[in-house]
Amino acid sequence: MTDMANHPTQTRTLGEVLPAVLPRPRTVFEPSLSNSPSALVARLTNSQLATAQAVAFAPLPAIAQADAQFLAQSLLMLDVLPRRRDDELGGKLRVRAYQIAIGVRPKDAIEFMVAEALRTCRFYPSTAECIAILSRWERSDEAVRVRREASAAVRHERQARFDEMMARLAAGEVEQAEIDTLPVSWLKIAETRSHLRREEDGRYTSRVRA
Known part of the structure; x- marks a missing residue:
């Protein structure tokens, strides 16, 4: 797994991002947002939103890759599975064949492959079966979880701000x-909801009297 201590920005922002996706007590009532799911979500300041966006769109840190020794040791764990009759490869030749077929993969992916093969395969898996298992692996380390939390926080806040603005325009x-x-996208939506009108010069003005 990736050591998040080496990525202080993502670790530090986790505490700022998480509150944005935690529901408030349902007794809280916000008149302008009462009909929106975002009414039950903690709001972000502009600074917090900027931080969440930076985390949400930042590239993920590199993840540890499996070297030849790690793959060889992992393949040894599959030796508990019976061989097919036509399986004539063995020892170093087998490991080399699997290295060529599988290529360089994250350690977590190789561990997933071994666990899934032991759980689902009746025989020692072929290279094709290993690749098929690897195609189902998804990265789910701390860095990914932090980015997902940040993305959720950004979506919630953007939706809340949109809902709030539509309510204010309607009023x-x-x-x-x-x-x-x-x-512009908000202006067009507000126009379709009859909150705004588009003038001949392209400017949008309110249809509603305060």
């Missing part, structure tokens, strides 16, 4: 100066 509470700063 006629948004000044023209603020309307002019909204994303």
Whole structure:
């Protein structure tokens, strides 16, 4: 597994990201968001949102790869499975054949392959079977979990801000100066909901009187 101590940014931001996806007590009532799922999610400040976005879109740190020795030791664990009658490879030749077929893979993926083969295979798995098992492996270390939490926090906050703005537009509470700063996609949605109208010059203005 990847040592998260070597990635202080992701470890540090985990505590900031997690509160964004934890539900509030359902007794909390927010009138402008009461009909939205995001009403039950803790909100992020602009700074927290920027941090969550940085984590969500940052590349994952490198994960430990299995070397030839690790693969050879892993294949030895599969020796408890019976061989097929036409299986004539053995020893170093077998390991080399599997190295060529499998290629360089993360240690976690090789461990997954061995566990799945022991659980599901009646015979020592062929290289094709090993590759098929490896295709089902998904990385799920701490770095991946942190990024998923950050992505969820970003989605929740963006949805909450959108819902809040639509509610304010519906109530006629948004000044023209603020309307002019909204994303075009939001303006178009607000227009379809009859909160805004698009003028001949392309500018969007409120249809609702405060």
